[in-house]
Amino acid sequence: MLNPLNCEKLRTEFAAAKPVPHIVIDNFLDLSTAKGIVDAYPDFDTAQRQGRIFKSVNERKKVQISDSRKFTAPVATLINSLSSPEFLSDLSYVTGIPELLADEQLVGGGIHITGPGGHLDVHVDFNFDEDRKLHRRLNLLLYLNEPWQPSWGGQFQLWDKDVQKCEAVFDPIFNRCVIFETNEISFHGVVPVSPSAPTPRKSFAAYYYTEKAPRHWTGVSHSTIFKARPEEKMKGMILMPAEAIKSKLSDRFRWAKRGLKKTIDGKA
Numbered sequence: 120m121l122n123p124l125n126c127e128k129l130r131t132e133f134a135a136a137k138p139v140p141h142i143v144i145d146n147f148l149d150l151s152t153a154k155g156i157v158d159a160y161p162d163f164d165t166a167q168r169q170g171r172i173f174k175s176v177n178e179r180k181k182v183q184i185s186d187s188r189k190f191t192a193p194v195a196t197l198i199n200s201l202s203s204p205e206f207l208s209d210l211s212y213v214t215g216i217p218e219l220l221a222d223e224q225l226v227g228g229g230i231h232i233t234g235p236g237g238h239l240d241v242h243v244d245f246n247f248d249e250d251r252k253l254h255r256r257l258n259l260l261l262y263l264n265e266p267w268q269p270s271w272g273g274q275f276q277l278w279d280k281d282v283q284k285c286e287a288v289f290d291p292i293f294n295r296c297v298i299f300e301t302n303e304i305s306f307h308g309v310v311p312v313s314p315s316a317p318t319p320r321k322s323f324a325a326y327y328y329t330e331k332a333p334r335h336w337t338g339v340s341h342s343t344i345f346k347a348r349p350e351e352k353m354k355g356m357i358l359m360p361a362e363a364i365k366s367k368l369s370d371r372f373r374w375a376k377r378g379l380k381k382t383i384d385g386k387a
Contacts, residue, residue: 120152129213138286141299153294159191163319166232176362177345180237185229201325219327228324235316241308247340253328262291263321271316280304282346
């Protein structure tokens, strides 16, 4: 289902790309396969019932379905292909990252659907999975929008390390795949989808890990870090800090609840 990759060409492009190593592959899937996956995607209302709905300052009107048991057969076949030993071998060669591991849990990945008026602010992803002791190394984003007009927004952006300048931007057009290195300066985001867009923005996300730490690893793990764009001064000064505090309190409550449950179970 995956079209053959020109690994030599992609390897050169990945190493030379700025602001972080990345590649863009159009016509990523066999055309009939790609159309079949689009047809098998849930509509926005169905996705809301099946997945996680984001309503925060940083992510809004976005739905994520990571539970592969809810995938239709064409989508399940896609994740199997993106996790295959053959694809992992090609991906390692292209990126120069050996011993890549696909994420069978699809943490943060899977089906992503953003409705009109939705957005995802600029951020750098979490760098370490504490439970599995795995380092996050690559993001793969496959766009499944047929058709998609630039005026509808939803473009994928790569920013400089200080989030002062957008260095690369890509329309989320049908059967386009973007792969980029996840590191401490891989700030990226999505232009808000226009409220007048006639259809939601659809994509599939797969993330890749290694057991071995990357060279840039400092020994300090962190969760997702959001940054305001230069024109979003009030959001950066007030709304994002407030959201970060809210998120930390929520995390502490969740961990405390998990610890209490373990204590109760241990006494039972």
